[in-house]
Amino acid sequence: xxxxxxxxxxxxxxxxxxxxxxxxxxxxxxxxxxxxxxxxxxxxxxxxxxxxxxxxxxxxxxxxxxxxxxxxxxxxxxxxxxxxxxxxxxxxxxxxxxxxxxxxxxxxxxxxxxxxxxxxxxxxxxxxxxxxxxxxxxxxxxxxxxxxxxxxxxxxxxxxxxxxxxxxxxxxxxxxxxxxxxxxxxxxxxxxxxxxxxxxxxxxxxxxxxxxxxxxxxxxxxxxxxxxxxxxxxxxxxxxxxxxxxxxxxxxxxxxxxxxxxxxxxxxxxxxxxxxxxxxxxxxxxxxx
Numbered sequence: 001x002x003x004x005x006x007x008x009x010x011x012x013x014x015x016x017x018x019x020x021x022x023x024x025x026x027x028x029x030x031x032x033x034x035x036x037x038x039x040x041x042x043x044x045x046x047x048x049x050x051x052x053x054x055x056x057x058x059x060x061x062x063x064x065x066x067x068x069x070x071x072x073x074x075x076x077x078x079x080x081x082x083x084x085x086x087x088x089x090x091x092x093x094x095x096x097x098x099x100x101x102x103x104x105x106x107x108x109x110x111x112x113x114x115x116x117x118x119x120x121x122x123x124x125x126x127x128x129x130x131x132x133x134x135x136x137x138x139x140x141x142x143x144x145x146x147x148x149x150x151x152x153x154x155x156x157x158x159x160x161x162x163x164x165x166x167x168x169x170x171x172x173x174x175x176x177x178x179x180x181x182x183x184x185x186x187x188x189x190x191x192x193x194x195x196x197x198x199x200x201x202x203x204x205x206x207x208x209x210x211x212x213x214x215x216x217x218x219x220x221x222x223x224x225x226x227x228x229x230x231x232x233x234x235x236x237x238x239x240x241x242x243x244x245x246x247x248x249x250x251x252x253x254x255x256x257x258x259x260x261x262x263x264x265x266x267x268x269x270x271x272x273x274x275x276x277x278x279x280x281x282x283x284x285x286x287x288x289x
Contacts, residue, residue: 002028002031002032003032003035003042003045004031004035004045005045008054009028009031012027012031012063012066013027013028013031016066016067016070018253019067019252019253020067020070020071020074020251020252020253021074021250021251021252021253022070022074026070027066027070030066030069030070031066034062034065034066034069035062037065038058038062040058041053041056041058041059041062044056044058071251074114074250074251075114075250075251076114080112083108083112084109084112084113084171084175087105087108087109087112088109088174088175088178090105091105091106091109091175091178091179092178094182096181096182096184099182102182106150106151106179107120109147109150109175110147110150110151112147113146113147113172114250115146115147115148115216115217115250116146116147116148116150116151118246118250118283118284119148119151119281119283119284121282122281122282122283122284123151125281125282126151126281126284127152127153129279129280129281130242130279133242133277133279133288134211134212134240134242134288135211136157136158136159136160137157137159137160137210137211137212138159138160138161138162138211139160139161139162139163139164139205139208139210139211139212140152140160140162140163140164140210140211140212140213140214141164141166141203141210141212141213141214141236141238142163142164142165142166142213142214142216143166143195143198143213143214143215143218143233143236144166144167144195144215144216144218144221145165145166145167145172145176145214145216146167146169146172147172147175147176148165148214148216149163149165149176149179149188150175150176150179154183154186160186161186161187162186162187162189162205163183163186163187163188163189164189164191164203164210165188165189165190165191166191166193166195166198166203167191167192168192168193168194168195169192170192173190173191173192176188176190177190191203194229195222195226195229195232195233196228196229196232198232200235200236200237204237209237209238209239210236210237210238210239211238211239211240212238212239212240212241212242213236213238213240213241213242214241214242215233215241215242215243215244216242216244216284216286217244217245217246217284218243219233219243219245219263219264219267220245220246220259220260220263220264223263223266223267224263230267230270231270233267234267234270234271235271240276240288240289241271241273241288241289242279242286242287242288243264243267243268243286243287243288243289244279244284244285244286245257245260245261245263245264245284245285245286246260246283246284247260247282247283247284247285248283257285260285261285264286264287268287268289271289273289274289275287275288275289276288276289
């Protein structure tokens with residue numbers, strides 16, 4: 001049951017949906033759950049039919065609480081743990097020799113992680129552009145990988161020998177470990193590690209550098225949250241590095257390309273490398289250095 005009068009509820013829902021990337025039903029759910037924690041406000045709403053209660057400090061705080069809850073939920077990379085765990089169990093039970101349902105499970109897993117979900121409709125475009133810019137790599141390191149390695153077209157890249165996937169999120173690494181047998185003889189190596197703890201020589205099979213390093217939507221996040229660890233990435237032993245950023249914010253309906261590009265260019269300057277090509281799909285742009 002909705003506590004707010006319908007006209008006011010519609011107004012608040014429209015306002016929130018215009019700012020955040022969320023559907024109307026989800027907003028109504030957040031409003032009802034949040035207002036249930038404000039019993040005194042509910043009483044004033046029920047007593048005051050002329051909507052003057054919207055001027056109350058308590059009402060304004062309630063709306064702030066709704067927006068704050070929505071914002072932090074949208075920022076979570078894992079938004080449905082129960083569904084993700086179910087998909088993980090399904091992946092664990094797929095026979096490598098008869099993987100009839102593998103593609104469906106992989107697509108659903110990619111959709112369960114916010115970062116890869118944004119890219120999901122454009123993966124074909126993503127890889128077409130990537131392979132127009134670089135020769136088919138034999139070795140890849142994917143830093144802050146999330147579930148992105150699930151999307152890689154291993155079967156189309158006969159040159160690939162090793163894909164090193166690094167992420168500090170153990171739940172991500174557990175899923176990638178379950179997937180690794182499905183891409184053999186290619187080695188999908190998983191490393192659960194914070195970027196600041198990486199020791200590059202320990203990750204190399206040989207003395208040779210990686211053919212390609214993927215830093216997908218990583219540098220702008222680190223620039224905002226963990227600048228001190230950027231230095232750890234400056235000397236990535238890779239012949240080529242693909243850096244990307246978002247065109248639109250993950251949570252808000254807000255263009256952020258300018259800020260993201262500034263972060264990328266600052267990092268490129270730190271590396272002493274030069275941009276050799278540009279990259280762009282629907283909501284993601286980048287540079288190859």
